[in-house]
Amino acid sequence: MCDVNVFIMKNGAEEKIMENVDLIEEVADGMHLVNIFGEEQTLKAKMVQYNNSEKRMVFQPL
Structure with missing residues (x-):
């Protein structure tokens, strides 16, 4: 996995x-x-989306 930016x-x-x-x-x-x-x-939180081409991962709070 490449370095990603994480969003919530x-x-x-x-x-x-x-x-x-x-x-x-x-x-x-x-x-x-x-x-x-x-x-x-x-x-x-739980992961809801990972986009490798945009190097981003989105989480949703539990």
Whole structure:
């Protein structure tokens, strides 16, 4: 997987929450993200869309 930009759906719109994400793994309480700079974030969300050509992934809160 290439580095992707991650968005989350809020009030019907996509909001960018992290850029250059290199690692995405499912954890007990959602999804854990790590970007190429070592920044980490855990989302209580599920993936709803991955678009490789646009290098983007969209999540929806649980």
